[in-house]
């Protein structure tokens with residue numbers, strides 16, 4: 104039996120092979136096509152049972168298999184797997200555009216909405232979402248335009264896949280071997296050790312450094328050797344560009360992606376790419392987004408300039424006369440140590456992975472009454488763990504895979520993805536399953552510790568996981584995070600981050616077995632004081648990315664094509680750091696070129712307004728308050744896309760969101 108097609112249990116991930124991919128995809132798509140054509144030719148009038156339900160079943164079947172295939176490509180990539188993955192991707196894209204352009208199905212959805220008075224609020228919401236999605240898939244186009252639209256969709260999915268491959272390949276292609284240990288002064292011992300092991304594995308002498316994030320960051324933060332920092336910075340910030348290797352250059356991909364998206368927006372009758380993409384967001388126009396980002400810029404600039412002054416001051420102590428970008432993390436680390444007498448390394452000893460997980464699970468128990476237990480299933484790597492979540496009534500709510508550590512064949516970054524989404528089709532019911540994926544430093548001698556930033560990342564992804572897993576919506580396409588506006592999706596994840604700054608939470612998870620001690624309160628106070636360290640700079644950095652994204656997709660036209668020019672204008676407008684013009688950040692900006700964040704990078708800040716404001720209720724009545732927790736679960740986490748994010752927020756907070764809580768959280772109120 105093909106492991107991707109097993110439905111009564113989870114796949115035997117350990118034994119999935121490239122040869123399973125195409126047969127699995129073919130089978131599901133062929134079955135779905137039969138259902139779709141039967142529904143298209145149906146003569147009775149459409150209703151929820153005879154029309155929406157069969158389509159929902161099709162969607163669930165395909166998404167599940169595709170999620171398995173897609174996930175393996177992200178965490179256990181190989182040349183042979185990648186090849187079949189891309190073939191499968193083409194088939195899925197072809198199927199989605201075929202379905203998305205079916206005028207008959209589109210009209211039937213509209214017909215149901217008009218003629219069925221018995222539909223519930225959430226059923227109506229699901230159908231409305233479908234109608235918008237059909238319209239954005241070009242359903243209303245003429246035959247010739249439709250063919251063109253479909254060709255664009257298929258090309259775009261290939262381009263974004265190639266965009267990601269170039270990044271991964273250029274990261275894997277870069278190696279810096281240092282033979283003289285004296286050049287590694289300042290770098291934490293465990294990083295040096297793992298660089299030595301990496302060299303040894305390649306049968307090389309010395310120390311091998313790469314530019315995957317866990318290798319890149321400690322060098323930028325700690326290497327006393329300025330040239331080493333510059334070399335690594337240069338490699339990291341020119342990856343997937345011709346400056347590094349023309350073989351992995353993403354310039355053409357970016358130009359092509361933008362050109363096709365622009366053409367798409369014109370076909371659908373929009374003035375620019377953003378107007379098309381904002382159709383499914385909480386924010387209604389790019390002006391609204393730009394005005395929000397400008398407000399943040401105004402609030403953050405003063406504080407960012409003060410941050411720069413501090414950096415320039417400390418630079419003198421290190422004989423650096425002109426601070427360059429590769430000095431920033433290094434000097435910031437020194438400044439942090441001087442100001443708060445803490446370093447990432449010092450904090451790290453208190454956060455063993457097991458304690459952090461226990462702390463996280465305790466919060467879930469206290470505020471939501473959940474019990475989370477580990478259990479064994481087949482996974483794609485021995486380090487991957489698997490857990491089950493039970494509610495107060497001891498019923499199984501959901502399950503998740505936890506894949507924490509960086510590996511060569513794994514895509515970088517951290518994310519949550521849906522393996523199975525909750526649904527109920529007549530007598531068939533399924534509870535949700537999630538993948539939580541991070542890229543933390545792998546355990547050394549069997550022990551893994553996290554920096555405070557990594558703890559935050561874990562909490563963040565877990566927040567997405569809870570949103571997906573605690574849903575009570577049984578209509579498939581709006582359960583969990585499905586059907587939630589993009590710019591509201593980060594609410595539950597950023598909400599969880601708040602707990603990483605609470606003493607009662609941190610103390611409990613900070614026990615160090617070796618020294619038999621908890622993190623000292625004083626150290627935590629220093630950490631807390633450091634929370635808003637450079638928050639002006641951090642905010643401006645996020646604003647720079649978000650503004651570049653929204654302006655790129657609003658201003659781009661065949662006459663205004665230079666994405667680097669748009670970026671440079673944005674940098675001139677908001678940045679207080681002189682980023683070199685050869686910094687090719689866009690070439691690896693996968694959020695907007697291969698992920699779902701095109702015209703939506705602002706969502707991080709936008710959702711932070713929602714999450715800070717939501718958390719302020721907990722600050723008012725108790726951070727581990729059951730009452731607040733139950734309300735948050737009931738009105739936000741469990742509701743998924745069954746109503747608009749604004750409706751959910753108002754139901755929770757009793758009013759519309761305000762920006763104040765976000766500014767207070769970042770110390771940006773003056």
Ligand SMILES: [Zn+2]
Nearest residue numbers: 563567593596
């Ligand atoms: Zn997130």
